Amino acid sequence: MADAPLTSLEEALKQLLDRVPEPDTSETVDLMTTLGRVLARDYRVPADVPPADNSAVDGYAVRSADLAAGKALPISNRIPAGAAPSALEPGTAARIFTGSEIPSGADSVVMQENTELQDGQLVVTAEVTEGQNIRRRGQDLLRGDLALAAGTRIRPQEMGLLASIGLAQVEVTPKIRVAVFSTGDELVEPGQSLGPGQIYNTNRFMLAGLLTEAGCELVKSDTLKDKRETTRQALEDAARHADLIITTGGVSVGEEDHVRAVMEDKGSLALWRLAIKPGKPLAFGHIDGTLMLGLPGNPASVLVTFLMVGMPVIRRLEGQQKLRYTGDRIAAGFRVGRPSVRREFLRVRRGQNGAEPVLEAYPNQNSGVLSATCWADGLAVVPENSTVEEGDTVTYFSFEELLR
Ligand code: AMP
Numbered sequence: 001m002a003d004a005p006l007t008s009l010e011e012a013l014k015q016l017l018d019r020v021p022e023p024d025t026s027e028t029v030d031l032m033t034t035l036g037r038v039l040a041r042d043y044r045v046p047a048d049v050p051p052a053d054n055s056a057v058d059g060y061a062v063r064s065a066d067l068a069a070g071k072a073l074p075i076s077n078r079i080p081a082g083a084a085p086s087a088l089e090p091g092t093a094a095r096i097f098t099g100s101e102i103p104s105g106a107d108s109v110v111m112q113e114n115t116e117l118q119d120g121q122l123v124v125t126a127e128v129t130e131g132q133n134i135r136r137r138g139q140d141l142l143r144g145d146l147a148l149a150a151g152t153r154i155r156p157q158e159m160g161l162l163a164s165i166g167l168a169q170v171e172v173t174p175k176i177r178v179a180v181f182s183t184g185d186e187l188v189e190p191g192q193s194l195g196p197g198q199i200y201n202t203n204r205f206m207l208a209g210l211l212t213e214a215g216c217e218l219v220k221s222d223t224l225k226d227k228r229e230t231t232r233q234a235l236e237d238a239a240r241h242a243d244l245i246i247t248t249g250g251v252s253v254g255e256e257d258h259v260r261a262v263m264e265d266k267g268s269l270a271l272w273r274l275a276i277k278p279g280k281p282l283a284f285g286h287i288d289g290t291l292m293l294g295l296p297g298n299p300a301s302v303l304v305t306f307l308m309v310g311m312p313v314i315r316r317l318e319g320q321q322k323l324r325y326t327g328d329r330i331a332a333g334f335r336v337g338r339p340s341v342r343r344e345f346l347r348v349r350r351g352q353n354g355a356e357p358v359l360e361a362y363p364n365q366n367s368g369v370l371s372a373t374c375w376a377d378g379l380a381v382v383p384e385n386s387t388v389e390e391g392d393t394v395t396y397f398s399f400e401e402l403l404r
C-alpha cells in the first residue's frame with residue numbers, strides 16, 4: 001500500500017460512480033414533505049401557468065384605443081382577484097386589482113397612480129401602450145412543457161413550482177439508508193472519561209450531521225473494536241438494512257485494519273491512495289451486494305473525503321442529475337510555497353479585501369486539526385504540483401454547496 005501509486009480524485013470518482021446503481025424504485029409523498037428529495041420522474045405542465053391573462057398592478061382595465069382621444073371613461077365593472085370577469089363594455093373601464101383576470105375586450109391596464117377620477121369617470125394622466133401591465137397566460141409555464149426533470153433535487157422554489165402546477169403528491173426517489181461504523185480500539189463515546197491511550201469518537205457525530213444534511217436516513221451508527229469477527233458480523237448485518245455502509249478508520253495498512261480485510265473476504269474492494277490532502281486511504285466496494293465506502297480515520301480527512309467522494313455516491317444513489325459542483329473562483333489571500341503531488345483542500349473562509357472577496361486560510365492546516373473546519377466555511381483547492389501566490393484565483397467550494 002505504501003508504494004501503491006496515487007489515484008487522482010477524478011479517476012477514483014469515475015470508477016466508483018460507474019459502479020453505483022441509480023435508483024430503481026420510487027415513493028409518492030405529500031408535496032409538503034418533499035424538501036431535499038429527488039424527483040423520480042419528469043413532470044410536465046398540465047395547464048398554462050398562469051391560467052389566464054391577469055393584471056400586474058392595481059388600476060383600471062381598458063381598451064387602449066378608447067383612450068386615444070384623451071376622453072374620460074365611465075367605470076362599468078369591478079373585478080376583484082379570484083372573480084371570473086365579464087367582458088369589458090366598449091368605451092368603459094373596469095376597476096381591477098393585482099392578480100385579477102383581464103376581462104375580454106380589454107388590452108391594457110392603467111396603474112391607478114396614473115389615473116384620476118373626475119365625476120366618477122376615469123381620466124388617464126399618462127400614455128398607455130397596448131398590452132401594458134398584463135401578465136400573459138402561460139408566461140411562466142406553457143401546457144406540455146417540462147416543468148421539472150427526473151433527478152432534480154427539490155429546493156423551496158421547486159416545491160412552489162410543483163404547487164403552481166397543482167400537484168399535491170410527488171413521486172420521489174427513496175431516501176438513502178446509511179449505516180455508519182467508527183472503528184478503533186482507542187475510541188470512547190463522549191460523556192465517558194478518557195483512559196490512557198483513548199480519544200473521543202469524533203467521526204460518529206460528524207457523520208451523523210453530514211448525513212442528515214445530505215438528506216439520508218441514518219439506520220445505524222455504531223463503534224467497532226478492532227476485531228475481525230465483530231467487524232465482519234456488524235458489516236454483514238448492516239448490509240441487510242442499508243443502501244450504503246460508511247466506515248471510518250481501519251483501511252490503512254496497520255495490523256488492526258480489519259475493514260479492508262472483511263471487504264476482501266466478503267465482497268469486493270478497491271483500495272486507493274487518493275491524491276488528495278487530507279484524506280489519502282479510501283476503500284470502496286461492497287459487502288453482500290451493499291455498497292460500502294471506507295473513509296480514513298482522521299476526522300479532517302473524513303470531512304473532506306465524505307464531501308468529495310461520499311456526496312457524489314449519495315447523489316448518484318438517489319438519482320440526482322447533478323453529480324459534481326463547479327465551485328467559485330476567488331482570489332487567494334494566502335500563499336502555498338511548496339507544490340505537492342496531492343491536490344490539497346485547504347480549510348478557508350471568505351473574507352473581504354476592499355470590495356473584492358478573498359479567501360483566508362486557517363493558519364494550521366494539519367489534518368489533525370478539526371477546529372480549522374469549524375473556523376472555515378469551505379475548502380479551497382490547491383491543484384497538484386502547484387504553488388499559489390497571494391492574489392491568484394483558486395477554486396472554492398462552500399460547505400453548503402458540497403452538501404447539496
Ligand atoms: P486509522 O485509519 O484507523 O489508523 O485512524 C487514523 C487516525 O484517525 C488515528 O489517529 C485514529 O485515532 C483517528 N481516528 C480514527 N477514528 C476516529 C474517530 N472515530 N474519531 C476520532 N479520531 C479517529
Ligand code: MG
Nearest residue numbers: 183184249250
Ligand atoms: Mg484505527
